[in-house]
Amino acid sequence: MSTPENDQLLHLGTRDGIQHWLDLETGRQFPHPEPPAPFHLGPAMEALADRGFKFRRAAEDRLEAFFVDAAGGRLRLAICCDGPADNLFLLLRAPCWVPRRRRAEAAEYLTRANWGMSLGSFDMDWSDGEVVYRVSTYAPGTTLTAEVVVRMVDAALWAVRTYADGLERTIVGEAPASVIAEVESQD
Numbered sequence: 255m256s257t258p259e260n261d262q263l264l265h266l267g268t269r270d271g272i273q274h275w276l277d278l279e280t281g282r283q284f285p286h287p288e289p290p291a292p293f294h295l296g297p298a299m300e301a302l303a304d305r306g307f308k309f310r311r312a313a314e315d316r317l318e319a320f321f322v323d324a325a326g327g328r329l330r331l332a333i334c335c336d337g338p339a340d341n342l343f344l345l346l347r348a349p350c351w352v353p354r355r356r357r358a359e360a361a362e363y364l365t366r367a368n369w370g371m372s373l374g375s376f377d378m379d380w381s382d383g384e385v386v387y388r389v390s391t392y393a394p395g396t397t398l399t400a401e402v403v404v405r406m407v408d409a410a411l412w413a414v415r416t417y418a419d420g421l422e423r424t425i426v427g428e429a430p431a432s433v434i435a436e437v438e439s440q441d
Contacts, residue, residue, distance in 0.1 A: 298333045298342065301403035307331070329414065331407070342398060343390035346410035348376075348418055352383035356425050360385070363430035367417045370438075373409040376417070385421065387413045 266274040272285045298317055302309045309319040315335040320328070330347045352360040357380060364376040364385065374389035389406040391398070420437040424430050 295333070295335060297398045297400045298403045300400040301407060302333070304400060305404065305407065331410070333403070340394040341390065341392050342403075342406075343388060344374075344403075344406045344410055346387045346414050348385035348387070348414055348421060350385070350418070350422050350425060352378060352385060352421075352425055354383065356427075357383060359424050359430050360421060363421060363424040363434055364417075366430060366434040367413075367420075367437075371413065373405070374413060376413070 262277060262279045264276040264278055266276055266283065268274070274283060274285055276283050295311075295315070295317060299309070299311075302317065302319055307319040307321065309317050309331075312318040312332070317333045319331040321331075328349055332345045332347075334343055334345070335341065336343060357378065360383075361378055364378055368375045374387055376385060377388050378385045387410045389410050391402065391406065417437060420433045423433050
């Protein structure tokens with residue numbers, strides 16, 4: 255059944271007092287009323303929408319966006335609220351994973367890349383070789399704006415776009431010190 259106000263919406267059912275709808279034009283499913291977003295996710299949703307990112311609310315405290323970078327790398331961005339809701343962090347996964355045999359060299363490369371960073375840093379999970387760029391803010395008693403979230407997203411995108419190719423070169427066997435020197439001389 256569709257609603258009298260909008261024939262593009264199809265009611266899928268009700269669970270725990272929340273109606274679930276399907277937008278027939280976009281294929282997007284959504285609850286109504288939408289569960290309230292944690293304090294910082296509202297500006298984060300606005301920032302992602304303003305930048306043209308398609309995203310989904312993966313959990314009450316997390317947004318996720320998946321996209322292909324201009325260089326062809328598949329990237330995953332997550333914006334999360336940490337309890338307390340005064341802490342917001344962003345993780346942008348690098349387009350490659352580091353094999354066990356090259357993790358020490360990759361760690362050297364990422365440490366050298368982090369040296370000059372003013373907003374955020376690279377992290378590598380030693381257990382599986384996943385690399386992320388992490389940006390966080392702690393803003394107790396203040397209102398986070400979409401502008402601040404955009405700066406966080408831009409910092410992460412810049413870092414991954416600037417350093418991902420060098421990380422891949424390090425993974426395939428090039429020396430981290432010479433790769434980072436070359437990458438940073440091009441910047």
